[in-house]
Amino acid sequence: MTNEYLAPFVDELFNLGVREAVFSPGSRSTALAMLFEEYKKYDTYVNIDERSAAFFALGIAKANRRPVVLVCTSGSAAAHHFPAITEAKMSRIPLIILTADRPAELQFVGAPQTLDQTRFFGNFVNHFENLEAPQPQAKNFWTYPRKVAQRAFLSALDQMAGPVQINVPLRDPLVPKLKSENYEKGRYKLPFKFFKGQQSAFFDEALLSSKTLILAGANSAENYSESLLKLAEQLKAPILADPLSNLRNHNSPFVMDSYDAFLANDDLKTDLKAESILLFGQMPVSKRLQQFIALNDEAQFIQVDPALVYRNPSLTTTIMVQSNVTTFANSIQKVNQDFSYLEKWQKAQEKMRHQLEKVAQEENPFEGRFVQELQKHLKALDAQLLVSNSMEIRDIDYWWEKEDSKVRILGNRGVNGIDGTESTALGIATTGKPTVLLTGDLSMLHDLNGLIIGKTHELNLTIVLFNNDGGGIFHHLAQKGVPNFDYLFSTPHGLNFEGLAELTGLDYHLVSNYADFGQQFETSICQPGIHLLEIKTDKDLSLALHKKYTAYEN
Ligand SMILES: Cc1ncc(C[n+]2csc(CCOP(=O)(O)OP(=O)(O)O)c2C)c(N)n1
Helix, strand or coil, rough: CCCHHHHHHHHHHHHHHCCCCCCCCCCHHHHHHHHHHCCCCEEEEEEHHHHHHHHHHHHHHHHHCCEEEEEEEEHHHHHHHHHHHHHHHHHHCCCEEEECCCCCCCCCCCCCCCCCCCCCHHHHHHHEEECCCCCCCCCCCCCHHHHHHHHHHHCCCCCCCCCCEEEEEEECCCCCCCCCCHHHHHCCEEEEEEEEECCHHHHHHHHCCCCCCCEEECCEEEEEEEHHHHHHHHHCCCCEHHHHHHHHHCCCCCEEEEEEHHCHHHHHHCCCCCEEECCCCCCCHHHHHHHHHHHHCCCHHHHHHHCCCCCCCCCCCCCCEEECCCHHHHHHHCCCCCCCCHHHHHHHHHHHHHHHHHHCCCCCCCHHHHHHHHHHCCCCCCCCCEEEECCHHHHHHHCCCCCCCEEEEEEEECCCCCCHHHHHHHHHCCCCCCCEEEEEEEHHHHHHHHHHHHHCCCEEEEEEEEEECHHHHHCCCCCCCCCHHEEEEEEHCCCCCCCHHHHHEEEEEEEHHHHHHHHHHHHHHCCEEEEEEEEEEHHHHHHHHHHHEEECCC
């Protein structure tokens, strides 16, 4: 399989619109040069001097206003591309530079013609990444190289067009097997497309089938709820509403809020398969949803976003539309009269929600029921709720029901850190609206210093702390039960949060039961200062209760 994955890379660049490739000869770049040449559809050029080759490619790209591929071998070769790359960057000319390289095991060991080619052109490229050899058995062996090609092409044609470096570490044997069928491997049913701006006619006619699914994720730039609800109604499409999308603030029959639980069911996953999937905003938190998307790899996956940057880690995106959400949604004219797909989702949703709601009878202190209680007490308020990462955001995903409300749910889902939690919450609290932080104990401990600014600036915040003495999430993951599990992962600390009252002057309360929580919460939210409501839970019991209340039975 050596180097065979490069054939779909070459094919994908052609599919995207690249038509010319300029090579300088070398051994490490053999596979690249041969595969472009054998494809037979590119206009290729050879120049022994990489410096001249790069300016030559720049000239072609300038004249044709489209990206040109430039290939060089490892070592000092890439350095000679530099002058033309600075020119391309500053004059916004798209180039895709493929620098052949030695693989990781031959780096920093004195291998010939080898130097560190990582981010070789610094700030003078729009994008850098390695095109690594995928694992031979991997499902994405043939599709991953296509994604790298797409990213390279889209970055080169960014709003500020420019050069892009794809570094290509290659192992021996360097001469590839030329199999013409490899060029077609990993192609989607319909080729990858991207649009800058509106193409409603295209979507109306070809794409939005009667089995269209809408994914609504966090979107910090825009409140798109009304336009998505209208679009869902037109298309009879269920909206899988991530808690951070805030679409759950609408008690609409199109909004689904319990999918993370029922998408664990294999029969349902087959029955609910989509033909078109529209993603707005960030990919939702739910891991099961992401697995479901990966399963739907035959569907058209359309990402609508102001940037042409991937937001779908399942690698199934087939169309990218560079647009803000409202403009796109409002441009779609299609009306679907077939309710049958929507009804399937509604049925699963109702059944699952019914099961999840049974948590209201749970007597033990359980995060699921406390989320339900929290929603009850917040719903009438124009409030803001920051949710920490780990199980807290997942519990909100399970138990925060759609209902007409104004609560704005926020989270730091850019890199999903357990850091900066109190600081972010206090930053949010500066708006003066009632503000609540729902956090786990490790996340809270990580940012205790963050409380200082609350005191300095007299900010108001109610902290609801789920204290299970360590990282409960690891009890749900594959690490559970490995040697030294507690020491390495669960990390119980036994710290006493009550001491924070003395340390920081916050108002502390240990919650004794659900009714007590309600009373304390109602008092805290109206009073100035920082209030900490600590709820003690048990990790193993919590795991069992999660299983009990989130199980979907056929
Ligand atoms: C800065 C940072 N360090 C480490 C992690 C890995 N991590 C994810 S969840 C988690 C445990 C969080 O525990 P806690 O806040 O108590 O929540 P629980 O799992 O109990 O719900 C850790 C350490 C991370 N996401 N971010």
